[in-house]
Amino acid sequence: MQISDxxxxxxxxxxxxxxxxxxxxxxxxxxPRTWLSMTPTGRAAFSAHVAALREITA
Structure with missing residues (x-):
């Protein structure tokens, strides 16, 4: 699956x-190029999301 620019x-x-x-x-x-990098806030939110998914699947 692809999404548009x-x-x-x-x-x-x-x-x-x-x-x-x-x-x-x-x-x-x-x-033209675009670079994305996670911020500390983004990293914490992602980690919390992954932990919630692991809890659901456990």
């Missing part, structure tokens, strides 16, 4: 607004 961009912006990721945009040669 605008949909992916919207989701990345929502995660950035929530403080879960840091978004950096730039170019590699003449091609």
């Amino acid at each position: 605008p949909t992916l961009s919207k989701q990345a912006a929502a995660l950035e607004d929530a403080g879960y990721v840091h978004v950096r945009k730039g170019y590699v040669g003449k091609y």
Whole structure:
């Protein structure tokens, strides 16, 4: 399954607004690129989500 570039961009912006990721945009040669990195808040939220899923499946 694939999603469109605008949909992916919207989701990345929502995660950035929530403080879960840091978004950096730039170019590699003449091609635009976007890099996402998890923030400490995002890492904690992800860990809590995974722990909840493990609890459900246990």
